[in-house]
Amino acid sequence: MKNKAPFILLTPGLILLIVFMFLPLVTIIWPTFYDGKLTFGSYLSFFQDNYNLSVFWRTLRVSLIVTLICILLGVPTAYYIARTSKKWRGLMMAMSLFPLLTNSVIRSFAWINILGTNGVINDFLMKLGIITEPIKMLYTDSAIVVGSVYLFLPLMIITLVGVIENIDLEMVEAAETLGANRLTAFMKVVLPLSLPGIIVGSILVFSGTLSAYTTPQLLGGNQNMMLSTFLYQNAMTLGNWQSAGVIALIMIVTTIIVMKLFNMIAAKFDKRGGEHA
Amino acid sequence: MTYVDLKDIRVSYDGKNNILKDLNLSIEKGELVSLLGPSGCGKTTTLRVIAGLIEPNDGDFVVDNKNLTRVPVHKRNFGMVFQSYALFPHLTVKENVGFGLKLRKEDKTTMNPKIQDILEVTGLAELGDRYPKQLSGGQRQRVALARALVIEPKLLLLDEPLSNLDAKLRVQMRIEIKRIQRKLGITSVFVTHDQEECFSISDRVAVMNNGIIEQFDTPEEIYNRPKTEFVARFIGFENFFNLTKQGEKTYTTSEGHMLKTSQSWDDTKLVATIRPDDINILPKGTEQDTNMIPGKVVVRTFLGKSYQYEVETNVGKILVNGPKETAYSSGEELLLQFPEEKLILV
Amino acid sequence: MRKQRGLSIISMLVFAFLIIPMIIIVVTSFGENPSIQFPIQGFTFDWYLNVFETNSLIQSFFLSIQISMIATILALLVGIPAAYALARYSVKGRDILKSFFLSPAMIPGVVIGYALFQFIVIQFQMPIFQGLLLGHFLISLPYIIRVVGSSLEQLDFSIEEVAWTLGCTRVRAFVKIVLPNIQAGIFASFMLAFINSFNNIPVSQFLSGPGVTALPTSLMNYIEYNYDPTVSALSVLLMVGTVILMYIIEKTLGLASIS
Numbered sequence A: 001m002k003n004k005a006p007f008i009l010l011t012p013g014l015i016l017l018i019v020f021m022f023l024p025l026v027t028i029i030w031p032t033f034y035d036g037k038l039t040f041g042s043y044l045s046f047f048q049d050n051y052n053l054s055v056f057w058r059t060l061r062v063s064l065i066v067t068l069i070c071i072l073l074g075v076p077t078a079y080y081i082a083r084t085s086k087k088w089r090g091l092m093m094a095m096s097l098f099p100l101l102t103n104s105v106i107r108s109f110a111w112i113n114i115l116g117t118n119g120v121i122n123d124f125l126m127k128l129g130i131i132t133e134p135i136k137m138l139y140t141d142s143a144i145v146v147g148s149v150y151l152f153l154p155l156m157i158i159t160l161v162g163v164i165e166n167i168d169l170e171m172v173e174a175a176e177t178l179g180a181n182r183l184t185a186f187m188k189v190v191l192p193l194s195l196p197g198i199i200v201g202s203i204l205v206f207s208g209t210l211s212a213y214t215t216p217q218l219l220g221g222n223q224n225m226m227l228s229t230f231l232y233q234n235a236m237t238l239g240n241w242q243s244a245g246v247i248a249l250i251m252i253v254t255t256i257i258v259m260k261l262f263n264m265i266a267a268k269f270d271k272r273g274g275e276h277a
Numbered sequence B: 001m002t003y004v005d006l007k008d009i010r011v012s013y014d015g016k017n018n019i020l021k022d023l024n025l026s027i028e029k030g031e032l033v034s035l036l037g038p039s040g041c042g043k044t045t046t047l048r049v050i051a052g053l054i055e056p057n058d059g060d061f062v063v064d065n066k067n068l069t070r071v072p073v074h075k076r077n078f079g080m081v082f083q084s085y086a087l088f089p090h091l092t093v094k095e096n097v098g099f100g101l102k103l104r105k106e107d108k109t110t111m112n113p114k115i116q117d118i119l120e121v122t123g124l125a126e127l128g129d130r131y132p133k134q135l136s137g138g139q140r141q142r143v144a145l146a147r148a149l150v151i152e153p154k155l156l157l158l159d160e161p162l163s164n165l166d167a168k169l170r171v172q173m174r175i176e177i178k179r180i181q182r183k184l185g186i187t188s189v190f191v192t193h194d195q196e197e198c199f200s201i202s203d204r205v206a207v208m209n210n211g212i213i214e215q216f217d218t219p220e221e222i223y224n225r226p227k228t229e230f231v232a233r234f235i236g237f238e239n240f241f242n243l244t245k246q247g248e249k250t251y252t253t254s255e256g257h258m259l260k261t262s263q264s265w266d267d268t269k270l271v272a273t274i275r276p277d278d279i280n281i282l283p284k285g286t287e288q289d290t291n292m293i294p295g296k297v298v299v300r301t302f303l304g305k306s307y308q309y310e311v312e313t314n315v316g317k318i319l320v321n322g323p324k325e326t327a328y329s330s331g332e333e334l335l336l337q338f339p340e341e342k343l344i345l346v
Numbered sequence C: 001m002r003k004q005r006g007l008s009i010i011s012m013l014v015f016a017f018l019i020i021p022m023i024i025i026v027v028t029s030f031g032e033n034p035s036i037q038f039p040i041q042g043f044t045f046d047w048y049l050n051v052f053e054t055n056s057l058i059q060s061f062f063l064s065i066q067i068s069m070i071a072t073i074l075a076l077l078v079g080i081p082a083a084y085a086l087a088r089y090s091v092k093g094r095d096i097l098k099s100f101f102l103s104p105a106m107i108p109g110v111v112i113g114y115a116l117f118q119f120i121v122i123q124f125q126m127p128i129f130q131g132l133l134l135g136h137f138l139i140s141l142p143y144i145i146r147v148v149g150s151s152l153e154q155l156d157f158s159i160e161e162v163a164w165t166l167g168c169t170r171v172r173a174f175v176k177i178v179l180p181n182i183q184a185g186i187f188a189s190f191m192l193a194f195i196n197s198f199n200n201i202p203v204s205q206f207l208s209g210p211g212v213t214a215l216p217t218s219l220m221n222y223i224e225y226n227y228d229p230t231v232s233a234l235s236v237l238l239m240v241g242t243v244i245l246m247y248i249i250e251k252t253l254g255l256a257s258i259s
């Protein structure tokens, strides 16, 4: 039917998005394909450079490890929260939400204090005489992993609690009456039914780690670049806008591919059929 | 004298399928007309065209000799009651009811008595300061009605207003609606898919099917003389069989049984129908006469106030209700008598 | 509740992992030693005083409040009508439009930041402030679309239609009937968008210049050059702010509304 209302309502947002998001993206990405003629040269040479590759793989590796750790810690914790009494559940949700609402600079700073050369752990171990020299923990890949898990675990937990709360406890009991022990019941009933939540949580954690800037910057330092810090360095320190554009597109494409991949995994394992987020 | 007139209304949501197909309907002033029909036949769509919530693709909508087809909904001054009641959750009963008056810039001195009056008429006088959440289903229904009535609308539109109430309340509320409608003399269109509700409340009934009106008549006329097979089926006729015309009001079945009717039609080939309640059962051996067909009981079921039989005859399976006093068992043979004034041709 | 010892041990460890680093920050903010130490020696409020005497931090704080506030309000003004149109009408390509409106949340923040830096600052030579504002508008918009959108999807639009039949124009019915009934969603989305904008680093990092530096960027710069408990003190103050916001949300909407 002839109705102009939706058009009028959508237009301001569309214009702002096109002018201030879409066009700027084109501005940085177009030159990476075009220097007088259409070319993929920038991308080929990016992936031929060992250093670039090491940054790329580190980003994927760290994101994957962080996601796996978040699943391993998040699922049991979320299950525990979803099954405790209402009073405690509120407190636990608040405790998960609090870090999420706290500035990521503060959260990374917390780990500088803990992992640094004069940090809590080295201090403690030296006082006990277990070590004589401080161990290098800060400015390593592991520091990025720990910091990112710290950043994104709450997100996984909160996503999962929502899903697990909706699983009928009677189903677990039914499984137990059928002879499953508690662990089997958990593995065979709760886990498969939480899968959609795990997938959504994993997408959030993976893409979050992949594009996080603060953690690699503060905990990884200059030796352990991830794509986001690498982009910043190319754009702002080195003034290499061509490379920055290349990295930008690689980040976007990787994010999209990862999401599609996770959704495919979900579709494969989810026997109930249906789409995921 | 026609007050509301829908002329050749055509509506299509997707530009391909017509949901209303050149629908015509004329309503007189002060009348309560029902739109009756199965779900999906276009009742709500018709009502929304009247309300101005949908602009028809074709056709005209006239009220009181004024063409309103292109007049936007907020300028029509019709009251509408939705199936979900659509009460404003953030406003009290009084504020809900006063909402339309406030828009009409009425001042407090005329507005408050009007609100009070309508709350009394609808039995809500004590509940003015409650919020919709604090009301029962029946009370919400009344608020929706009061809100629609207080603006003194030219037309009252009700879309299945009783379908969310339990059975007892539904009967109570439909009497209430009828009473208020009579009292205020307001022309009303009432949408329902429940025939009992519809017959009890309406001055006239429009039976709809698939985007058209199949029959528009008084409830009695529709109940006794359905004009089409669809209408007959919809209002509880069960047994349908073919007849061939032999003479004035005289027909034969495919097997040659003679049937007389009180209706007279010109077509030579017709379908006859009759309600299970209207067939008389005669024991086997009664002398064969016109309007009688022999048959054999296939299944007997107990309905409480009567028995129902499925009887195998040579015009097909016939459903018959028989008195509790005599029970025929399955396999038993009997004669079915079709009273001529009860046999309907469609 | 039956005992599930394995589960509770893991969960307690997880919560310890989440909370202890924050506690360490709180404790170190009171230490007398000018380099961060744990456990602390002595007890002082000096670092808190220092926060208020560090101009760059205070200035950034107010800038961040200003940017996040304006950006979020702009996102509400643009986002609510769009969310309404997407929920209310069966517009062609509705899913694609919705994805487009949500897309700033899918694109890595550094990419948005860098693209805006190139476009606004380099190409059009506009002031950084505008760039920062637009960047924060972009990252706020998806929160509005998602949260307000889901309140609108739960709304029974017949209340709006009834208002029309009672004589309301479209705009008036929207203001008087629709808006009051999605209040909670609007408030929740405002809170979420504001907090996330206030905390955002990647976008702000590219759009910072003399006198125009968002608080997290300032904080980051500060950490890189001075490693002293002033950062701890400021962190504690911000955490107190977070707790206050969480308390407000819990009392008004319930925390569940934003998780």
Ligand SMILES: Nc1ncnc2c1ncn2[C@@H]1O[C@H](COP(=O)(O)OP(=O)(O)O)[C@@H](O)[C@H]1O
Pocket (backbone or CB within 6 Å): B013, B014, B019, B037, B038, B039, B040, B041, B042, B043, B044, B045, B046
């Ligand atoms: N907004 C709409 N868009 C597309 N099709 C619709 C819409 N509303 C109703 N229809 C279709 O129109 C037909 C008639 O619907 P409706 O008037 O609501 O029927 P009723 O009220 O008699 O149940 C149905 O087939 C329905 O699916």
Ligand SMILES: [Mg+2]
Pocket (backbone or CB within 6 Å): B043, B044, B045
């Ligand atoms: Mg309907």
